[in-house]
Amino acid sequence: MLNVETLNLPNWADARAFVPELVMFGAFLAALLGDIIAKRRPWVPFAIVLFGAVTALSYAVAGLDIQAPAKILGDMVVVDGMSSFFRMLFALTAVVTVLFSWKSEEIMGPGREHKGEFYALIALMTGGMMVMAESTDLIMLYLSMELVSLTSYVMAGWMRGSLRSTEASLKYMIFGAMSSGIMLFGLSLIFGLTGSMTFEGIRAALSAGTVDPLALLTVTVLVLAGLGYKIAMVPFHFWAPDVYEGSPTPVAAFFSVGPKAAGFALMIRFFYTTLQPVVDQFDWPLMIAVLSVITMTVGNLSAVRQTNVKRILAYSSIAHVGYLLMAFLMLTEQGLQAILFYLFVYTLMNLGAFLFVTAVNNSLKSEHLADYAGLGFRSPWASVMMMIFLFSLTGVPPFAGFIGKFYLFAEVMRREWYWLAIVGVLNSVVSLYYYMKIARALYFDKAPEGAGAVPVPALQIFAMALLAVPTLLLGVMWGPLKGVADRAVAVIAGL
Amino acid sequence: MEVGLTHYLILAGALFLTGTAGVLTRRNSLIMFMSVEIMLSSVNIVFAAYSRASGDLSGHVFVLMNFAVAAAEAAIGLAILVEIFRLRRSVNVDDLNSLME
Amino acid sequence: MESILFYLFAVLMLGSAVMTVTSRSAVAAAVWLVFCFVNAAGVFALLSAPFLAILQILIYAGAIMVLFLFVIMMLQGPVLPDERERRPWSRIAVLVLPPASAAVILIAWLARGGVTAFSGAQPAVRGTAEAVAELLLNRYLLAFELISVVLLVAIVGAMALGRRKEELPWK
Numbered sequence: 028m029l030n031v032e033t034l035n036l037p038n039w040a041d042a043r044a045f046v047p048e049l050v051m052f053g054a055f056l057a058a059l060l061g062d063i064i065a066k067r068r069p070w071v072p073f074a075i076v077l078f079g080a081v082t083a084l085s086y087a088v089a090g091l092d093i094q095a096p097a098k099i100l101g102d103m104v105v106v107d108g109m110s111s112f113f114r115m116l117f118a119l120t121a122v123v124t125v126l127f128s129w130k131s132e133e134i135m136g137p138g139r140e141h142k143g144e145f146y147a148l149i150a151l152m153t154g155g156m157m158v159m160a161e162s163t164d165l166i167m168l169y170l171s172m173e174l175v176s177l178t179s180y181v182m183a184g185w186m187r188g189s190l191r192s193t194e195a196s197l198k199y200m201i202f203g204a205m206s207s208g209i210m211l212f213g214l215s216l217i218f219g220l221t222g223s224m225t226f227e228g229i230r231a232a233l234s235a236g237t238v239d240p241l242a243l244l245t246v247t248v249l250v251l252a253g254l255g256y257k258i259a260m261v262p263f264h265f266w267a268p269d270v271y272e273g274s275p276t277p278v279a280a281f282f283s284v285g286p287k288a289a290g291f292a293l294m295i296r297f298f299y300t301t302l303q304p305v306v307d308q309f310d311w312p313l314m315i316a317v318l319s320v321i322t323m324t325v326g327n328l329s330a331v332r333q334t335n336v337k338r339i340l341a342y343s344s345i346a347h348v349g350y351l352l353m354a355f356l357m358l359t360e361q362g363l364q365a366i367l368f369y370l371f372v373y374t375l376m377n378l379g380a381f382l383f384v385t386a387v388n389n390s391l392k393s394e395h396l397a398d399y400a401g402l403g404f405r406s407p408w409a410s411v412m413m414m415i416f417l418f419s420l421t422g423v424p425p426f427a428g429f430i431g432k433f434y435l436f437a438e439v440m441r442r443e444w445y446w447l448a449i450v451g452v453l454n455s456v457v458s459l460y461y462y463m464k465i466a467r468a469l470y471f472d473k474a475p476e477g478a479g480a481v482p483v484p485a486l487q488i489f490a491m492a493l494l495a496v497p498t499l500l501l502g503v504m505w506g507p508l509k510g511v512a513d514r515a516v517a518v519i520a521g522l
Numbered sequence: 523m524e525v526g527l528t529h530y531l532i533l534a535g536a537l538f539l540t541g542t543a544g545v546l547t548r549r550n551s552l553i554m555f556m557s558v559e560i561m562l563s564s565v566n567i568v569f570a571a572y573s574r575a576s577g578d579l580s581g582h583v584f585v586l587m588n589f590a591v592a593a594a595e596a597a598i599g600l601a602i603l604v605e606i607f608r609l610r611r612s613v614n615v616d617d618l619n620s621l622m623e
Numbered sequence: 624m625e626s627i628l629f630y631l632f633a634v635l636m637l638g639s640a641v642m643t644v645t646s647r648s649a650v651a652a653a654v655w656l657v658f659c660f661v662n663a664a665g666v667f668a669l670l671s672a673p674f675l676a677i678l679q680i681l682i683y684a685g686a687i688m689v690l691f692l693f694v695i696m697m698l699q700g701p702v703l704p705d706e707r708e709r710r711p712w713s714r715i716a717v718l719v720l721p722p723a724s725a726a727v728i729l730i731a732w733l734a735r736g737g738v739t740a741f742s743g744a745q746p747a748v749r750g751t752a753e754a755v756a757e758l759l760l761n762r763y764l765l766a767f768e769l770i771s772v773v774l775l776v777a778i779v780g781a782m783a784l785g786r787r788k789e790e791l792p793w794k
C-alpha cells in the first residue's frame with residue numbers, strides 16, 4: 028500500500044526557492060479567473076500578469092547572489108546561479124512583452140477575441156521557460172519543453188480568422204511534434220544506455236566509460252534535433268521565418284527571445300552536465316563548429332534577400348544562434364559566461380527590434396521594407412531606438428552587441444579555432460548589409476507623398492526605452508552584467 | 523531464439539522510422555499527426571523495454587507522462603486543424619502557401 | 624510462448640503502422656492506428672507493464688483516437704482520398720525504408736555482440752499501478768504537478784482556438 032507518511036511532500040524551503048515559478052503559474056490561474064469574472068475588461072488579466080512578472084523579476088534579481096545550489100524535490104529541478112540568471116531574463120522579457128501587447132492592434136484591436144487569455148498564456152509560458160532552465164531530470168526536461176511548445180503553438184495561431192497565423196501555427200505544431208519525437212527517442216536511448224533519468228546520473232555513467240562512443244554520438248544527434256528545433260538551429264530552422272511572419276508581432280517578438288533562450292538554457296544544462304567529461308571522446312567540438320558555421324551562414328545569406336522586415340529579423344535571429352553556438356565548442360566555463368552575457372544582450376536588442384515592428388505596424392499595417400521609407404522622420408523616437416538595436420545587432424562599438432560578440436570570439440580564439448572566428452567575422456560583415464538596409468529605409472529613403480506621422484503610444488516608447496537604455500549603457504559599462512554572468516556560472520550545479 | 527531487449531529495440535526503431543517517414547512524405551496533416559503518434563509509441567516501447575531490463579520503473583513514469591502529453595498535443599493539434607479547415611477547406615499542407623515569399 | 628506472442632504483436636503492430644502511414648484515406652489510417660495501439664498494449668503486457676498496457680488502451684486507443692475520428696467525421700473533406708497523394712515514391716519510401724534500416728540495425732547489432740536477453744526468466748519488477756504510483760507520488764511529484772499544467776494548457780488552448788461566435792461556415 029502507498030504510505031502517505033513516507034511521501035516526499037514539498038516543504039516550505041522548497042516553496043521559497045520556487046517563488047518566481049509559483050508566482051507566474053499563479054498569475055496564469057488568476058488571470059484566467061479574472062478574465063471570466065471581469066468580462067470585457069482585459070485590463071484585469073493584463074494588470075495581474077504584469078504584477079506577477081514584476082514580482083517574479085524582483086525575486087529573480089534578489090536571487091542572483093545565491094550562495095549554493097538548492098535541489099528541489101529530489102533531483103527534479105535545481106535552483107542555482109544559472110537558474111536565477113535565466114529567471115531574471117524571462118521575467119524581464121515577460122514584463123516588456125506584456126507592456127507592449129497592451130497597445131498592439133494585433134492583440135488588442137477591435138474585433139480581436141480572447142484578450143485576457145493572451146496575457147494568461149504569456150504568464151504560463153514564462154513559468155514554463157523558468158522550469159526549463161532548472162530541469163536536471165529527463166522527465167522535467169521533456170515536460171517543461173512540451174509545456175512551452177504547446178503554449179507557443181496556441182499563441183502562434185492567436186489571430187483568429189487569419190489564414191497566415193493559423194498556417195504558421197499548424198506548421199510549427201507538426202514539425203515541432205516531430206522534432207520532439209526525435210528528441211524523445213534520443214532521451215529513451217539515454218535512459219537505456221546509462222540507466223539513469225537524472226543528468227548527474229547520466230554524467231556518472233558516461234564518465235565511467237561504459238557507453239559505446241558510436242551510441243553516444245547517435246543519441247547526441249537525436250537530442251540536438253529536438254533542442255535545435257527550439258533554438259532554430261540550421262537544419263531545424265525552416266519554421267522560424269514562417270512562424271515569425273504569420274504570428275502576431277508581439278508573439279513573434281516573444282518567441283524570438285524567450286523560448287530560444289530557454290532552449291539554450293536547457294542545452295547548457297544538459298550538455299554541460301552530461302557531456303563535459305567525455306567531450307573529447309567523440310567529435311563534439313567539430314560537430315558544433317560545423318553546425319555553428321552552417322547556422323550563421325544560412326541565416327545571414329537568407330536575410331539578405333528578404334523584403335519583409337519580420338522575415339529579415341527572423342533570419343537574423345537564426346544567425347545569432349550560430350554565433351552563440353561558437354562558444355559551445357569545448358563546454359568550458361568561460362564559454363558559458365560568454366553565452367549568458369550574449370543571451371542577455373541578445374534579448375534586449377532583438378526584442379527591441381521586434382517591438383519597433385509591432386509599434387509601426389499599428390498604424391502602418393505593413394511589415395514591408397518599402398513601406399518603412401522615411402519612418403525616421405515620421406516617428407522619430409521609435410526610429411532612433413531602432414537604430415540603437417540595429418547597430419547593436421550588427422555588433423559595432425560602442426553598443427552592447429559588440430561586447431557580447433567580443434566575449435564569444437574571445438572564447439573561440441582561446442581554444443584556437445581560428446577558422447571559425449574568421450567565418451564568424453565574415454558573417455558579421457554580411458549582416459551589416461541587411462541591418463543597414465533597414466536603417467537606409469528609415470532615414471534615407473523618401474517617404475511617399477502625403478505620408479503623415481506614424482504615432483507610437485507613450486507606453487510603447489517607454490517599453491522600448493527599457494530595452495534601448497541598457498543596450499547603450501552595457502556598451503560602455505559592461506562590468507556589472509559580466510559580473511552577474513560570472514557569478515551565475517560560479518554557483519552552478521553539477522559542474 | 524529467446525526474445526530479448528534487442529528485439530524490442532528493433533521493433534521500436536522500425537516503428538520510429540515508419541512514423542518519421544510518414545511525417546516527411548505525407549501531405550495530409552491529419553495523417554502527419556497520426557505518424558507523430560506512431561513515433562511517440564515507439565519511444566514508449568523503448569522506455570518500457572529498458573525499464574524491464576534494468577528493473578527501474580522510472581521508464582514507466584516517463585511513458586505515463588508521454589501519454590498525457592500526446593493527449594494534450596492531439597487536442598491542440600486537432601483544434602488548429604479544424605481552424606485551418608474552416609479557413610481553407612483543406613488539410614493538405616501543399617495548400618498552405620500563404621507564407622511563401 | 625513469449626517469443627510467439629512477441630512476434631505476433633510486433634508484426635501486427637508494425638504492419639498496421641505501415642498501413643496507417645500509407646493509407647490514402649484518413650479514416651482508414653485512423654482505424655489502422657487504433658489496431659496498432661491495441662497491439663502496443665500487448666507489447667507492454669509482454670514487458671511486464673500491465674498498468675501501461677491498460678492505459679494504452681484507455682488513453683491512446685480510447686481517448687486520443689476517438690478525438691481523431693471525431694475530427695475526421697466533423698471535417699468530412701479529408702475523408703476523401705486526395706489525388707495528389709498518388710505519388711508512388713512516397714509509398715515506396717515508407718514501405719521500404721523503415722524495414723530496410725531496421726534490418727541494417729539488426730545486422731550491425733548482431734555483429735557487435737549478439738542479442739541482449741532480459742536477465743532471468745521472471746522479471747524482478749512488475750509495473751503495476753501501485754508500483755508506478757509509488758514512484759510518481761514520491762520522486763516524480765513535481766513532474767506529476769507539471770503534467771497537470773500541461774493538460775490545463777491543452778484545455779485553455781483548444782478553447783481559445785476553437786471557440787467562436789458565428790456559425791460553422793459549412794453548415
